[in-house]
Amino acid sequence: MANKVILYTDGACRGNPGPGGWGVYLQYGDSTKKLHGYAPQTTNNRMELTAVIEGLKALKRDCDIELNTDSKYVLQGLTEWLPGWKKNGWKTAAKKPVKNVDLWKKLDQEVNRHRINWHWVKGHSGIHGNEVADELANQAIDQNNGIEP
Secondary structure (H helix, E strand, O other): OOEEEEEEEEEEEOOOOEEEEEEEEEEEOOEEEEEEEEEEEEOHHHHHHHHHHHHHHOOOOOEEEEEEEOOHHHHHHHHHHHHHHHHOOOEOOOOOEOOOHHHHHHHHHHHOOOEEEEEEOOOOOOOHHHHHHHHHHHHHHHHHOOOOO
């Protein structure tokens, strides 16, 4: 039987681009884990992607995951756009290079290790796991005061 994990992810950026942070809140049974990280010069979309990548990388074995994100960019990228990008050599429908292709490729590798149900959640709407992930992303920025770690 696979491990059932609930994962909440969020990214934050002060300025876009600017200093950014990502946060992950994992729930497994009665256990929880919090992860966060910082980038000195980034974009909000890169932090949203990084949060999902880091959350999935933290899982040491194959899992059944309920993954919650408030990023439509991440959700649509994975559930709608990714197969076409790969088929078109990482080009968009308009034949332009996919933005953040390095992170999309990493994410593509990570998602293939698991069975994931994707959920979009409205940010800042009182959903506990999403609020925790948001706090962690902002905490990463605050702890670094815009200074590279």
